Amino acid sequence: MTTTTTKSGLLALPLLLLLTMAGCHPRDGRAETKQRELMHTSFEELVGWAPEIPPTLTTEKAHSGKFAVRVDSRYQYSPSFRTQLGQLCSHRPRRFTLSAWVWVPSFKDDAVFVLSLANPADPDHPFYSKNVYLTTSGPFQEWKQVSRDFDLPETINSQTLLTIYLWNSSAGDPVYADDWQLTELW
Amino acid sequence: MRKTLLSFSASLLALSLASCGSGSDAANDPNTLINNDFETLAGWLPDPQNATLSRDKAHSGRYALKVDAAHDYSLSYRAPLGQLHDTRIKKIKISAWAFVPAGGSTASLVTTVGNPAKPDDKPMLWEALELAKGNAVGKWVEVSKVIAIPETAAPTHTLGFYLWRTGGNQPVYLDDLRVAIAE
Numbered sequence: 471m472t473t474t475t476t477k478s479g480l481l482a483l484p485l486l487l488l489l490t491m492a493g494c495h496p497r498d499g500r501a502e503t504k505q506r507e508l509m510h511t512s513f514e515e516l517v518g519w520a521p522e523i524p525p526t527l528t529t530e531k532a533h534s535g536k537f538a539v540r541v542d543s544r545y546q547y548s549p550s551f552r553t554q555l556g557q558l559c560s561h562r563p564r565r566f567t568l569s570a571w572v573w574v575p576s577f578k579d580d581a582v583f584v585l586s587l588a589n590p591a592d593p594d595h596p597f598y599s600k601n602v603y604l605t606t607s608g609p610f611q612e613w614k615q616v617s618r619d620f621d622l623p624e625t626i627n628s629q630t631l632l633t634i635y636l637w638n639s640s641a642g643d644p645v646y647a648d649d650w651q652l653t654e655l656w
Numbered sequence: 657m658r659k660t661l662l663s664f665s666a667s668l669l670a671l672s673l674a675s676c677g678s679g680s681d682a683a684n685d686p687n688t689l690i691n692n693d694f695e696t697l698a699g700w701l702p703d704p705q706n707a708t709l710s711r712d713k714a715h716s717g718r719y720a721l722k723v724d725a726a727h728d729y730s731l732s733y734r735a736p737l738g739q740l741h742d743t744r745i746k747k748i749k750i751s752a753w754a755f756v757p758a759g760g761s762t763a764s765l766v767t768t769v770g771n772p773a774k775p776d777d778k779p780m781l782w783e784a785l786e787l788a789k790g791n792a793v794g795k796w797v798e799v800s801k802v803i804a805i806p807e808t809a810a811p812t813h814t815l816g817f818y819l820w821r822t823g824g825n826q827p828v829y830l831d832d833l834r835v836a837i838a839e
Contacts, residue, residue: 511696518690518735519697521705553699557711 505567505653508558509551509634512649513537516549524549533571533613533648540646541581541638548636548647554590556628563626563654568634569617570650572604579641580605585620588631596633598623604645613648689740689748690733690817690835694719697731705731708819715753715796715831723763723819724827732818737769738811747838750817751800753831756788761824763787765799765833768816769809780806780813784820787828796831802838 514535517523526548528540539548555563568585581604586596602618636647695717698709708730710722721730737745752765764786770779785801805815819830 509699511700515692515696516700518733519692519705519731520701549700551699553706557698 503655506656507651507653508566509553509652510650511551513539520549528646531573531646531648533573535648538573538646538648539636540644541636541641542644543638543642546638550633550635551650551652552631552633554628555626555630555632558632558652559628559654561656563622563656565655566620566622567617567653567655568602568620568650569615569653570602571613571615571648573613573646574604574610574641575643575645576610577605577608579643579645581636581638581641581645583616583618583647584633584635584637586633587623587626588633590629590631593631593633597625685836687837688834689745689815689837690833692733692833693717694721694831694833701731710827710829712827713755713829715755715829717831720755720829720831721819721833722827722829723821725825728821730819730830732816734772734814734816736772736812737805737809737815740815741837744811745805745815745837747802747804748815748835749800749802749838750785750833750835751798752833753796754787754799755796755829755831756793757826757828758794759824759826761788761826761828762822763828763830764820764822765830766816766818766820767801767803769805769813770816771810772812772814779816780809786822787830 512532512534513527514537516527517537524539526539526541526545527537529536530540532538541548566585568583570583574581583602583604585600585602587598588594588596600618600620602616604616608614634650634652636645638645693716694709698706698711698719701709708722708727709719711718712722714720723730750765750767754763754765756763764784767781767783767785768779769781771777781803783801783803785799787799817833817835819828821828
């Protein structure tokens with residue numbers, strides 16, 4: 471399920487309500503469930519702390535702060551967020567939500583977010599890989615928020631390697647992204 | 657022209673309001689050079705640096721810098737002096753929150769100024785701020801120090817910071833690092 475909206479709150483609320491009412495879950499009987507943040511970045515702190523400045527880091531556009539990432543035909547991959555699941559959660563996560571603000575020139579510039587899960591012994595061949603599509607609906611040439619829920623497979627464990635990045639795919643013109651957030655419903 | 661200026665300053669205002677991270681007052685202060693609560697770096701750095709970001713303890717948020725028996729040095733900050741401020745930086749005040757466990761572990765927050773073109777030369781400035789002093793162990797303690805930047809430092813010279821383990825085997829944590837122009 472992919473949702474694209476400029477006003478995230480409007481869609482998120484009924485969705486959250488639906489999810490809460492869905493029941494049949496080990497956390498039944500607990501007081502409340504909410505989106506717990508696992509990662510956020512607006513790319514402001516990488517400069518200075520990263521050993522090298524990633525070539526996709528840009529100040530041309532930003533949704534918040536000074537920096538965003540830009541992918542184009544020359545630099546096709548953004549910096550990757552990479553971690554073992556055990557670093558994020560002390561339990562087995564069921565569902566992640568990835569959201570971000572993106573600036574896409576037109577419906578032809580179909581860059582995608584990639585979220586993948588891999589065995590640490592074979593990090594280059596993920597057993598799970600899904601996309602967040604940026605061009606299924608507008609607006610274009612302005613900032614919009616995109617998000618997608620990911621139901622995680624049963625085969626994951628605390629060692630499983632999670633990787634998230636933006637990929638140019640076949641986009642012709644530069645695509646920008648800022649304010650990435652990963653949450654879980656818990 | 658006036659309208660452009662107005663909308664420019666409005667967007668500047670919006671930008672500074674939007675900046676997130678810890679202590680938004682500090683973040684909006686033009687004298688602030690670095691203000692990092694280490695919440696947005698974990699997962700984005702190569703493994704050796706990433707390993708010194710920890711969720712074991714934090715003064716704010718969930719993450720802090722950590723040095724331990726396996727890591728003598730934390731990830732480090734480096735930036736050319738000329739990129740940090742428009743005018744020559746004469747003095748800086750470093751402040752941070754540190755957690756040194758009881759049991760004799762020690763660590764220092766190291767400040768350096770050096771020439772990036774000659775990385776093997778002795779840096780023109782090397783100052784260690786010792787984190788464990790007296791009985792301030794087993795709890796979060798604020799540490800700070802004012803450091804004069806050498807007059808001979810050029811805008812291309814880099815200002816650097818890192819956490820350095822100097823003794824013991826227990827992990828030492830540092831969080832909420834702020835560097836600002838002093839005076």
